[in-house]
Amino acid sequence: RTGRGGLLLPFLAAGVALALAVAVISWFHLTHLALLDELKASHASRDAALAKAERELDLLQRSCAQVEAANEDALLRQLAPKPCEPRTLYAPASDESLGEMEYVRKQLLQAGWTMTSDIETAAFILNAGDSPPQKRPCGSTFRGIRISGPFERELEVCQKHKLFERFSTRLRAGQQEDVSPEEMAVHFPWLPKTYLLNRPTHVAALNLTLPCTGLQEAMIVKGDAHGGRAIWLPKTNEELRKLVGMPCGANTAEAHGLDAGFVQPPRLVQRMISSVLWDGQTVMGRVFLLVQRRGGTRLSVDRGRWSLGVPAPSYELQMFDLPLFTQYPGHVRDNAEEEAVTRRNASEFEAFVQAENARRHLGLPRDWVRTHFMRRAGEISAEAFAASATPYVWESSLSDGDRTDSVKAALLEPDGAFMFVSAELLVDMDFGVHIIEFTCVPGDIQGLEPHFATLPWTRTYAEDLGAQLARVMLRNSGQDVGIAATSVGEAGRWTKLAERAPFPHP
Numbered sequence: 130r131t132g133r134g135g136l137l138l139p140f141l142a143a144g145v146a147l148a149l150a151v152a153v154i155s156w157f158h159l160t161h162l163a164l165l166d167e168l169k170a171s172h173a174s175r176d177a178a179l180a181k182a183e184r185e186l187d188l189l190q191r192s193c194a195q196v197e198a199a200n201e202d203a204l205l206r207q208l209a210p211k212p213c214e215p216r217t218l219y220a221p222a223s224d225e226s227l228g229e230m231e232y233v234r235k236q237l238l239q240a241g242w243t244m245t246s247d248i249e250t251a252a253f254i255l256n257a258g259d260s261p262p263q264k265r266p267c268g269s270t271f272r273g274i275r276i277s278g279p280f281e282r283e284l285e286v287c288q289k290h291k292l293f294e295r296f297s298t299r300l301r302a303g304q305q306e307d308v309s310p311e312e313m314a315v316h317f318p319w320l321p322k323t324y325l326l327n328r329p330t331h332v333a334a335l336n337l338t339l340p341c342t343g344l345q346e347a348m349i350v351k352g353d354a355h356g357g358r359a360i361w362l363p364k365t366n367e368e369l370r371k372l373v374g375m376p377c378g379a380n381t382a383e384a385h386g387l388d389a390g391f392v393q394p395p396r397l398v399q400r401m402i403s404s405v406l407w408d409g410q411t412v413m414g415r416v417f418l419l420v421q422r423r424g425g426t427r428l429s430v431d432r433g434r435w436s437l438g439v440p441a442p443s444y445e446l447q448m449f450d451l452p453l454f455t456q457y458p459g460h461v462r463d464n465a466e467e468e469a470v471t472r473r474n475a476s477e478f479e480a481f482v483q484a485e486n487a488r489r490h491l492g493l494p495r496d497w498v499r500t501h502f503m504r505r506a507g508e509i510s511a512e513a514f515a516a517s518a519t520p521y522v523w524e525s526s527l528s529d530g531d532r533t534d535s536v537k538a539a540l541l542e543p544d545g546a547f548m549f550v551s552a553e554l555l556v557d558m559d560f561g562v563h564i565i566e567f568t569c570v571p572g573d574i575q576g577l578e579p580h581f582a583t584l585p586w587t588r589t590y591a592e593d594l595g596a597q598l599a600r601v602m603l604r605n606s607g608q609d610v611g612i613a614a615t616s617v618g619e620a621g622r623w624t625k626l627a628e629r630a631p632f633p634h635p
Contacts, residue, residue, distance in 0.1 A: 213250055213251065213252040213275050214245065214250045214251070214252060215252055216241065216242045216243065216252060216608075217242065217243055217244070217245040217250065217251050217252050217253070218234065218237055218242050218243075218244060218245070218251055218252065218253040218254070218255060219244070219245055219246070219247070219248045219251035219253070219254045219255065220234055220244070220254075220255040222246075227255055228570075228571075228572065228574060228575050229549055229571070229574045229575075229594065229595060229598060230255040230549075230595075230598075231575075231595070232574065232591055232592055232594065232595020232596070232598070233255060233595045233596075233598050233599045233602075234255055235592075235595065236592075236595050236596045236599045237253065237599055240599075251275075252275060252276070252608065253275075253276045253602075253603070253608075254275075254276060254277050254278040255278070275544060275545050275606075276545040276546070276547065276602055276603070276606055276608075277543040277544065277545050277546050278543075278546060278547075279546065279547060279548055279549070280420075280422075280542050280546050280547070280548040281540070281542060281543075281546075282537050282540060282542075282634060283548065283569040283570075284420065284517050284548065284550065284567065284569055284635050285517040285518065285519055285635065286513045286514075286516065286517040286567050287550070287566075287567050287568065287569035288353050289351050289352070289353055289396060289397065289566055290325060290326075290327075290351070290353060290396035290397050292513070292564075292566060292567065293313070293320070293323045293325060293397060294325060295513075295516040295517055295518065296313065296317055296320065296512075296513075296516050297313060297325070297328075298516070298518075298520070299515065299516040300312065300313065300316055300317075307328055307329075307330045307331075309330060309331070309334060310322055310323060310324050310331055310334055310335075311334075317512070318561075319505065319509050319561070319562060319563050319564055320563070320564060321399045321400055321401070321402050321563060321565070322399070322400040323397050323398070323399045323400075324397060324398040324399070325396070325397050326373055326395055326396055326397055326398065327396070332373075332375065335373075335375070335398055336375055339366055339369065339370065339375075340366050341366060341367070341370070341377035341378070342365070342366055342367060342377075343365065343366050344364065344365055344366075345363065345364070345365060345366050345369060346364075346401075347400055347401055348363065348369055348398055348399065348400060348401065349361070349362055349398075349399050349400075349401050349460065349461075350362075350363065350369065350372055350373065350395045350397070350398050350399075351395065351396060351397050351399060352391070352393035352394055352395055352396050353393060353396055354393040358393060359393035359395075359396075360461055360463070360464070361395065362460065362461070369398070372395060373395055373398060401460060402555045402557050402563045402565075403557060403558050404555050404556060404557060404558070405485070405556050405557060405558050405560060406558075407456055407481055408456070409458075410456045410457055410458050410471075411456070411457055411458070411459065411460065411462075411555075412454060412455070412456055412473075412478070412555075412556055413454065413455045413457070413462055413553055413554070413555055413565070414452050414453070414454050414455075414478070414502065414506070414553075414554040414555075414556060414562075415452060415453045415454070415455065415551045415552065415553055415554070415571070415573055416448060416449070416452045416503070416506040416510070416551065416552045416554060417448070417449040417452075417453075417549070417550070417551050417552075417571070417573075417594065418446060418447065418448050418449070418510055418549075418550040418551065418552060418567075418626075419446075419447045419448075419449075419547060419548070419549055419550070419598065419601060419602070419623065420444060420445070420446055420447075420514075420547065420548045420550060420635070421444070421445050421447070421545075421546075421547045421602065421605055422442065422443075422444060422541075422542040422543065422544060422545060422546045422547070422631075423440070423442065423443045423444070423445050423605065423628070424437075424440045424441050424442035424443050424544070424631075425440065425442065425544055426442060426541070426544055437631075441631075442541060442544075442631040443628050443629065443630060443631055444542075444628065444629050444630075444631065444635055445605070445625065445627070445628045446510065446511065446514045446625070446626045446627045446628070446629075447601060447623040447624060447625050447626065448503075448506070448507055448510060448623065448624050448626050449594065449597065449622060449623060450503070450622050450623070450624065451475055451590070451593075451594075451622070452475055452498065452502065452503065452506070453472070453473075453474070453475075453573055453590065454472070454473040454474070454475070454477070454478045455470060455471070455472060455473065456470070456471040456472075456473055457469060457470045457471070462553075472576075472577060472580060472584065472587060474586050474590065475498050475499075478498060479496070479497060479498045482497045482498070482560065483495070483497070485560075491559075491560065493560060497560070501560075501562070502554075502556070502562055505554075505562040506552060506554055506562065507624065507626050509552065509554070509562070509564045510552050510626055511626040511627045513552075513564070513567065514626065514627045514629065514635065515627065515629065517635040518538075518633050518634075518635060519534060519537045519538040519633045519634045519635070520538060520633070521538045521539070521633060522536075522538070537633075537634045538632070538633035538634055539632060539633070539634070540634045541631055541632070541634070542634070545602075545606045547602055548569055549569075549571065549598065550567055550568065550569050550571065551567070551568045551571035551573060552564060552567055553565045553566050553567070553568060574591050574594060574595075577590065577591050578591070597622045597623065601622075601623045
């Protein structure tokens with residue numbers, strides 16, 4: 130028995146160990162299953178929380194997108210221009226005369242247009258007001274270009290010295306050397322011979338040709354102020370030399386030095402044109418021109434800038450078909466007393482021309498004002514319009530003087546903007562036509578008003594010019610004056626002389 134017991138004990142021990150191992154394995158298995166179930170439950174809970182968070186985030190993003198879209202729409206509405214109200218016009222509330230535009234205003238009111246105090250929505254602005262005109266298209270409610278008032282900047286050729294500088298630049302194109310006064314006079318025979326005081330070659334030429342002493346009646350000295358405020362008529366050569374800072378004996382341009390005390394310093398010396406005399410008085414002709422900004426620009430709200438539209442922007446020059454003449458004593462119109470000035474219409478001057486033609490056997494055409502004077506005025510104006518180009522900063526030189534004006538070169542006037550201009554033309558003893566200057570703010574029409582009662586043609590002329598101004602500006606911008614306006618004046622009174630690119634600014 131002892132022997133069998135000795136064999137049984139190891140088997141018992143092995144069985145107990147096996148049972149214990151099975152028990153431990155079962156315990157670990159059960160524990161693992163419990164932990165696995167707990168982990169699965171935890172993952173499920175986390176997935177549910179994550180899904181909830183994702184839903185809340187999506188809801189928040191949609192909400193933010195809606196708010197952002199609403200804010201963007203509000204911003205776009207603020208930036209977008211107000212639509213123009215058809216057939217409405219704005220004029221500044223002041224006692225100052227609108228000049229020629231006053232007759233435009235009357236014409237439009239007669240045609241059924243209405244005044245508005247809102248400059249933002251007016252389809253036609255008669256004056257730039259307190260601030261320069263703005264680029265504001267009419268919008269979808271009104272076809273056409275909004276007429277936004279006069280140009281912010283005047284034409285280059287409306288300044289006396291720049292008229293001749295721009296012609297000089299045009300003639301000099303592609304050349305390094307300056308153009309002399311003699312070359313200018315030959316190439317542009319309708320320009321008075323002119324010496325520009327900021328050009329050394331011109332000053333040297335003047336110094337060589339001008340005597341040191343003696344009387345002189347051939348030269349006039351001009352600055353840039355309007356209204357005769359910067360015009361000098363020196364009676365002696367000594368006085369002229371002192372005025373322009375060119376003492377006698379100086380043989381170089383370095384001797385030239387103007388008196389620093391001038392408010393409007395002399396800019397040029399010019400040989401005067403001897404006018405044909407009518408009853409012993411000078412005769413000046415005025416031809417009226419209109420420069421318009423044609424074409425369109427468009428606003429990109431998202432980029433916050435303007436770009437060129439279709440049709441492309443340009444500047445157009447047109448000429449009214451009927452001139453106005455002024456008869457006055459002396460050499461300078463602005464120096465004459467108003468009581469001594471006589472207004473003449475084209476028919477009256479034509480009668481004078483034909484009387485002189487018969488008396489002097491000049492061989493002039495029968496319809497001289499229309500066939501010669503107006504044709505020549507158109508040629509001169511078109512040439513000046515082409516030359517009237519503001520130099521860019523890299524094109525400016527110290528001799529050009531006003532270098533800050535080069536900022537104007539890249540300026541584009543607003544859609545529909547305009548400038549009313551008069552060309553002042555002198556008729557010489559042989560009935561040649563010469564340009565004296567261009568005026569960008571002509572006062573001729575309001576000058577006719579005091580004569581309405583005594584000279585009936587002056588009222589007709591003023592009202593007709595205003596009506597024709599309204600018609601051409603509105604027609605060119607896609608608008609219509611109105612049926613009521615067809616009885617005033619006739620169509621086709623304006624002749625297109627030239628059109629030019631938008632840059633540089635004219």
